[in-house]
Amino acid sequence: MKDDAQRIAIPRAINWNRLQDDKDLEVWNRLTVNFWLPEKVPLSNDVQSWATLTPEEQTLTIRVFTGLTLLDTIQNAVGAPAMMGDAITPHEEAVLSNVAFMEAVHARSYSSIFSTLCSTKEVDEAFRWSEENPHLQAKARAVLETYAPGADPLKRKIASVFLESFLFYSGFYLPMYWSSRAKLTNTADLIRLIIRDEAVHGYYIGYKFQRGMETQTEARRQELKDYAFNLLFELYDIESRYTEELYDDIGLTEEVKVFLHYNANKALQNLGFEALFPPEAAEVNPAILAALSPDSENHDFFSGSGSSYVIGRAVATEDEDWDF
Amino acid sequence: MPGLVYFSSASGNTARFISQLGLAAARIPVSPKEALPELPDDYVLICPTYADGEGRGAVPKQVIRFLNAPEHRARLRGVIATGNRNFGRFYGMAGDVIAAKCAVPLMYKFELAGTTADLARVREGLSKFWGTECLMTA
Numbered sequence: 001m002k003d004d005a006q007r008i009a010i011p012r013a014i015n016w017n018r019l020q021d022d023k024d025l026e027v028w029n030r031l032t033v034n035f036w037l038p039e040k041v042p043l044s045n046d047v048q049s050w051a052t053l054t055p056e057e058q059t060l061t062i063r064v065f066t067g068l069t070l071l072d073t074i075q076n077a078v079g080a081p082a083m084m085g086d087a088i089t090p091h092e093e094a095v096l097s098n099v100a101f102m103e104a105v106h107a108r109s110y111s112s113i114f115s116t117l118c119s120t121k122e123v124d125e126a127f128r129w130s131e132e133n134p135h136l137q138a139k140a141r142a143v144l145e146t147y148a149p150g151a152d153p154l155k156r157k158i159a160s161v162f163l164e165s166f167l168f169y170s171g172f173y174l175p176m177y178w179s180s181r182a183k184l185t186n187t188a189d190l191i192r193l194i195i196r197d198e199a200v201h202g203y204y205i206g207y208k209f210q211r212g213m214e215t216q217t218e219a220r221r222q223e224l225k226d227y228a229f230n231l232l233f234e235l236y237d238i239e240s241r242y243t244e245e246l247y248d249d250i251g252l253t254e255e256v257k258v259f260l261h262y263n264a265n266k267a268l269q270n271l272g273f274e275a276l277f278p279p280e281a282a283e284v285n286p287a288i289l290a291a292l293s294p295d296s297e298n299h300d301f302f303s304g305s306g307s308s309y310v311i312g313r314a315v316a317t318e319d320e321d322w323d324f
Numbered sequence: 325m326p327g328l329v330y331f332s333s334a335s336g337n338t339a340r341f342i343s344q345l346g347l348a349a350a351r352i353p354v355s356p357k358e359a360l361p362e363l364p365d366d367y368v369l370i371c372p373t374y375a376d377g378e379g380r381g382a383v384p385k386q387v388i389r390f391l392n393a394p395e396h397r398a399r400l401r402g403v404i405a406t407g408n409r410n411f412g413r414f415y416g417m418a419g420d421v422i423a424a425k426c427a428v429p430l431m432y433k434f435e436l437a438g439t440t441a442d443l444a445r446v447r448e449g450l451s452k453f454w455g456t457e458c459l460m461t462a
Contacts, residue, residue: 275440
C-alpha cells in the first residue's frame with residue numbers, strides 16, 4: 001500500500017501569481033473573456049433564409065458543418081487533452097483545458113444550427129456521410145496519428161496548429177460565402193465566434209511550439225520544419241480533394257482553394273515559419289475577407305485613397321491606461 | 325532621420341516582419357525593466373493588436389506606456405497595425421485606437437507577419453511618405 005501511494009504523482013497546486021510564461025495568463029484572460037455559448041446567437045432568424053437555399057445548397061451546408069463538427073470533436077476529446085500531457089507549465093495545462101472545453105462548445109453549436117434549421121433525417125444522413133467520406137476520414141487520421149500516446153510533442157503541436165488554423169477553413173468558407181450574399185447571417189455570426197476562438201488557439205499552440213523549438217538542436221529544428229511542410233503538403237492534398245468533392249457542383253472549388261492557400265500561410269506563420277503559397281495564389285475574394293472582418297475597412301493610406309485616412313473614429317481607448 | 329518603432333511580443337510576428345522589411349527599426353521592449361533603444365527623430369509605429377471579443381485591450385500595455393510619454397508622441401507621424409482578420413471587426417484595431425488617441429494617420433493594416441505583398445507595400449509607402457529612398461540599412 002505504501003509503495004502504491006508513492007507511485008501516484010500529485011501535481012503541485014497551481015499558483016497563478018507565479019508565472020513562468022506571461023503568455024499563459026495573457027491567453028487565459030483572452031479566452032475566458034471571449035467565452036460564449038450558441039444560445040447567445042439568434043439562429044432562428046435564419047429559418048427564412050435557409051428556405052431560400054436550393055436542396056443541393058442545403059445538403060452542402062449540412063455536410064460542411066458535420067465535417068467541422070468532426071474536427072472540433074477530435075480537438076476536444078483527443079487533441080487538447082493530449083497536449084495537456086505535454087504542457088511545460090501548469091498554467092499552459094489550464095489554458096489547454098479551456099481550449100478543450102471551447103472545442104466542445106463549437107461542436108455543440110453545429111447541432112444547435114441543425115436543430116434550428118434542418119430536419120432530423122437530413123442531419124442523420126449528413127453525419128453518416130461524414131463517417132463515410134474518405135477525404136474527411138483521411139484528414140482526421142493524419143492528425144490523430146500525431147495525437148497518439150508516445151508521439152512527438154512538438155509534432156503534435158504542428159498538427160494541432162494545422163487543424164486549428166488550416167483544416168477548418170474549407171468548411172468556414174461556406175458560411176462566409178453565404179454571409180457575403182446576405183444569407184444565413186446569424187449562422188455566420190456564430191461561425192465568426194468559432195473562427196475567433198480558433199485564431200487564439202492556433203496562435204497559442206504555435207507560440208508554445210516556437211518556445212519548444214528554441215530548446216532543440218539545429219538538426220532537430222530542421223527535422224521539425226521538414227516535418228511541418230511535409231504534413232502540410234499531405235493535408236493540402238487531402239483538403240484539395242475534399243474541397244473538389246464538396247464545392248465542384250456549386251462552382252466554388254477554385255475560390256475555396258485560394259482561401260486554403262491563404263489560411264495555410266497563416267498557419268505556418270503561427271508556427272514561426274515563412275509562408276508557402278505566393279501572395280497571388282492566396283488573394284482571397286474581397287467579399288469573403290469582408291465577411292470575415294465586417295466593418296473593418298482595408299486601410300491603405302499609402303495608396304492615397306480618401307476613405308483610408310482615418311483619424312478620430314470612435315473606439316474604446318481604455319482611458320485608465322492612457323495618460324492623455 | 326525618420327524611421328520606425330515597433331512592438332512585438334514573444335510570439336514574434338511583428339519582429340519577423342521588421343527583419344524581412346530591411347529598414348532600421350527600434351523595438352519597444354517587452355519588459356518594462358529593459359531600457360528603450362535610441363529613437364529616430366520622427367517615426368512610424370508598427371503595432372500588433374490584442375483586442376478581446378469586445379475590442380478591449382487592443383493596444384499592448386508596453387505601447388501605451390511608451391505613448392504616454394509626451395516626447396515620444398511628439399515624434400509619432402503615423403501608425404501601421406498588425407492583426408488577424410479572424411478577430412472580425414476588431415482586426416488590427418490597435419491602429420484605430422492609436423490613430424484616434426494620437427491624431428495621426430492609420431497608414432496600413434496587415435495580418436500576422438505579413439506577406440511579401442505587404443512588405444513591398446509598406447516599403448514603398450514609407451519611402452514615399454518620408455520623401456526619401458535612402459532608408460535601407462547598410
